[in-house]
Amino acid sequence: MRRYVILFTLLVLFVGVTIWMTAIQQVGMFKMFPPGKVVRETIKHLQIVGAAEAIAIGIGVPVGFIATRRAMRFVSPVLVGIANVGQTVPTLAFIGIAGAVLGMGYRAAVVALFIYAMLPIIRNTYAGINSVDPAVKEAAQGMGMSRAQVTWRVELPLARPVIIAGIRTSTVVNVGTAAVAGMIGAGGLGELIVTGIAVRVTQLTVQGAAPTAALAIILDSLLGEVENVLTPRGLKVMKEKQWQQ
Amino acid sequence: MIRLENVYKTYPDGTEAVKDLNLEISKGEFCVFLGPSGCGKTTSMKMINRLISLTSGKIYVDDKDIMSFNPNELRRNIGYAIQNIGLFPHLTVWENIATVPMLKKWSKQKQLDRAEELLELVGMDPSVFMYRYPSELSGGQQQRVGVARSLGADPDILLMDEPFGAIDPITRSKLQDEFLKIQAKIKKTIAFVTHDIEEAIKMGDKIALMKAGRLVQYDDPATLLTYPKDEFVRNFVGADRVLKGLRLYKAKDVMKEPPVTVKIDEDPARVKKRMEESNTKWSMVTDEKDRFIGWIASDDIKGSKSIKEIYKPPTVTAGPDTPLNEALSMMINSTIGTLAILDEDGKMLGVLSFDIIRDMLGQEESEQQKETKASGEKS
Amino acid sequence: MWQEAWQYFLKNTDKILKWTVQHIYIIIVANVCAVIIGVTVGIFISGKGRERIAEMVIYFASIMMTIPSLALYGILMGILASLSLPSIGFLPVVIALTLYGLLPIIRNTYTAIREVDPDMIEAGRGMGMGETQILLKIKLPLAVPVIMAGMRQAIVMNIGIAAIGSYIGAGGLGQPIFRGIANYRTDLIAVGAVCVSLLAIIVDVVMGRLEWLTTPKGVRIRLRRKS
Numbered sequence A: 001m002r003r004y005v006i007l008f009t010l011l012v013l014f015v016g017v018t019i020w021m022t023a024i025q026q027v028g029m030f031k032m033f034p035p036g037k038v039v040r041e042t043i044k045h046l047q048i049v050g051a052a053e054a055i056a057i058g059i060g061v062p063v064g065f066i067a068t069r070r071a072m073r074f075v076s077p078v079l080v081g082i083a084n085v086g087q088t089v090p091t092l093a094f095i096g097i098a099g100a101v102l103g104m105g106y107r108a109a110v111v112a113l114f115i116y117a118m119l120p121i122i123r124n125t126y127a128g129i130n131s132v133d134p135a136v137k138e139a140a141q142g143m144g145m146s147r148a149q150v151t152w153r154v155e156l157p158l159a160r161p162v163i164i165a166g167i168r169t170s171t172v173v174n175v176g177t178a179a180v181a182g183m184i185g186a187g188g189l190g191e192l193i194v195t196g197i198a199v200r201v202t203q204l205t206v207q208g209a210a211p212t213a214a215l216a217i218i219l220d221s222l223l224g225e226v227e228n229v230l231t232p233r234g235l236k237v238m239k240e241k242q243w244q245q
Numbered sequence B: 001m002i003r004l005e006n007v008y009k010t011y012p013d014g015t016e017a018v019k020d021l022n023l024e025i026s027k028g029e030f031c032v033f034l035g036p037s038g039c040g041k042t043t044s045m046k047m048i049n050r051l052i053s054l055t056s057g058k059i060y061v062d063d064k065d066i067m068s069f070n071p072n073e074l075r076r077n078i079g080y081a082i083q084n085i086g087l088f089p090h091l092t093v094w095e096n097i098a099t100v101p102m103l104k105k106w107s108k109q110k111q112l113d114r115a116e117e118l119l120e121l122v123g124m125d126p127s128v129f130m131y132r133y134p135s136e137l138s139g140g141q142q143q144r145v146g147v148a149r150s151l152g153a154d155p156d157i158l159l160m161d162e163p164f165g166a167i168d169p170i171t172r173s174k175l176q177d178e179f180l181k182i183q184a185k186i187k188k189t190i191a192f193v194t195h196d197i198e199e200a201i202k203m204g205d206k207i208a209l210m211k212a213g214r215l216v217q218y219d220d221p222a223t224l225l226t227y228p229k230d231e232f233v234r235n236f237v238g239a240d241r242v243l244k245g246l247r248l249y250k251a252k253d254v255m256k257e258p259p260v261t262v263k264i265d266e267d268p269a270r271v272k273k274r275m276e277e278s279n280t281k282w283s284m285v286t287d288e289k290d291r292f293i294g295w296i297a298s299d300d301i302k303g304s305k306s307i308k309e310i311y312k313p314p315t316v317t318a319g320p321d322t323p324l325n326e327a328l329s330m331m332i333n334s335t336i337g338t339l340a341i342l343d344e345d346g347k348m349l350g351v352l353s354f355d356i357i358r359d360m361l362g363q364e365e366s367e368q369q370k371e372t373k374a375s376g377e378k379s
Numbered sequence C: 001m002w003q004e005a006w007q008y009f010l011k012n013t014d015k016i017l018k019w020t021v022q023h024i025y026i027i028i029v030a031n032v033c034a035v036i037i038g039v040t041v042g043i044f045i046s047g048k049g050r051e052r053i054a055e056m057v058i059y060f061a062s063i064m065m066t067i068p069s070l071a072l073y074g075i076l077m078g079i080l081a082s083l084s085l086p087s088i089g090f091l092p093v094v095i096a097l098t099l100y101g102l103l104p105i106i107r108n109t110y111t112a113i114r115e116v117d118p119d120m121i122e123a124g125r126g127m128g129m130g131e132t133q134i135l136l137k138i139k140l141p142l143a144v145p146v147i148m149a150g151m152r153q154a155i156v157m158n159i160g161i162a163a164i165g166s167y168i169g170a171g172g173l174g175q176p177i178f179r180g181i182a183n184y185r186t187d188l189i190a191v192g193a194v195c196v197s198l199l200a201i202i203v204d205v206v207m208g209r210l211e212w213l214t215t216p217k218g219v220r221i222r223l224r225r226k227s
């Protein structure tokens, strides 16, 4: 309950500030961004994040899953190592290199974002599936489940919360990285912030920053809810018990 | 029926886990694979449902080569329970139990009915437990659900790998007793793995004792205890094998008629006389309805005190099915050294004493000596 | 591009060194602040009867974490400007980095202290230790490696965020990247990206080692057995 109060207050604050800044209309010689532009860039921002995230999930989950198969046991430590090191690489470095290699713009942004977003998804999928109790898998196989059934009925449901947690992390990081991508001309809310900083008008910066923050917070809580809904009840009970101990 | 013929298993790393295993488990028989850790019990068992592939040899289930089945089909028709239970944490108790029925595409109602029936069979109240999750159960309850799950689609054959291994001794013993009762009803063909000799003796119709991948002795528990084939078996069953053997007998097999019984309203002086004549120190007292109510010592009968005033209520009593090892330890604990065996209504069936047990063991011993002599003469 | 970057690197080693030093300096200042504040808050909220406050603090900090760095910079600039403080350069970046560093440190301090085996605390009490002694002699030493893990997370993350901070004039290794983007100088972008990535990876490895070294010997053995 109190959580929702905090969440709601912050959202009202950020959205309110956005509206306020838009309402100023003019600071000195600078015009503020019109409401239409703010909305358009917000949608653009979501588009960039959505596209990158969709590709990242589409590739990251299968890759993370395949890495857990026995046949891959010599490859997967390397893969997981790369995913871990990759995550320590700063986002700006990713964006910069992508811009340098692919040319500045939307395409480079989506490529950089999708590669970066894929890392936590691969890692969490791998960790989630590997953390399934071997006894549970053995029992499933011993009772006559086929490989596909073990995967769909046992491994994936049990790993699902961890996989979704990875998707959540990567989405939230992505909102921020997409803002940075505004610097290489990808559009989105980053463009507003960057413009504000470039012309040294803090009001303009805030006009872009506030909705970006709101977007990140909203997506985070939404995906938190999804995680909650898609966590099998039996696992929740298990967690609660562990907490109590 | 399960038959293993010249079965070998060599793991890819070169470990020879099972060597030339030949063994037949008849229909309805409870066969225990026994042996020290690493001797190949689990490997032998898992080859039966093809969780582990054979290196060479044949295994037949109901006279059909297991290799002629689809492995998943084979496993759905063989119950499987393991030490770590492996209940599915994301499914409810009933969904866990109905796993194989679900795989066999039974109707939902049939699955529910079956889960309910099996929960009752393992002594858990369906109205309480059907919709719980495994993490909401105690260790013993999880183990019961594991057993119920292995019975899901009513398979003829059960494979159980140390199914009671991970629980405390008291619960384990209780679960063993209950499972024996269940087995008496359902009469499955069972391959049961344990490293615990006590458990093997208690549960098994037959014991397959293994050592380093080889079958050393395959006999019923009494034979294994009385005629250990070699030094390894002798050591494995332990120096107390005579005591362990007591488990195989029940009180009703060896109890005797009590020499003197006393009615509660009898005249004390006459009782004393009778006891002195038959030279008994303690005799049993029964009430008007012939129910056992306690003991009386001849030394206590003095003056005019009635039997009612001086008899002592029993500290322990046993039933006809109490195993002798338990009966013996009850006797050691009681002051009297004699144990009354009663039926469910408290009526007296007989008595057990140290002398009776010693006599019985003496007979066994001499029979054994006779036989070894006989076989010695033959060879 | 890589060849030119290497040329640039050789010619401008002194500049790159300066940016690296600036970068590290910002990180150190921000993380010292974050540790001081974070550990204090962590200890405070782990006290008895403060579970509610703890949940609030940690939840609030975790929301802060979700705010993108560029957005936080923008918001801080707005706040600082309205307070007539310098709204670009060192100050907003250090404040932002401190805020981002707080969550991992608060959370790890809190959970580490909460998870100390109650038997150990009871044993301490039984031997006549006061609450302060229990905190200093039992809880904190056991919590140090966990707090170190939080710091590691915070610092590695902050290296990346500080790079973005170059854009609002705080210097550091983000500088060549932004210049490169602005002037289509891919060599500059490559130099900056590689240097800042190396810095993050090296610091991650070093901090990992440090985490191990600060683990009390007895606990180390236990961890080894576990893995």
Ligand SMILES: Nc1ncnc2c1ncn2[C@@H]1O[C@H](COP(=O)(O)OP(=O)(O)O)[C@@H](O)[C@H]1O
Binding pocket: B011, B012, B013, B015, B016, B017, B035, B036, B037, B038, B039, B040, B041, B042, B043, B044
């Ligand atoms: N997957 C495996 N690969 C290699 N060796 C194995 C494997 N599984 C078991 N073993 C070895 O085979 C032998 C028998 O193992 P197992 O059947 O599990 O013994 P038990 O169940 O009697 O304890 C042991 O020496 C064990 O180390």
Ligand SMILES: [Mg+2]
Binding pocket: B041, B042, B043, B193
């Ligand atoms: Mg075993």
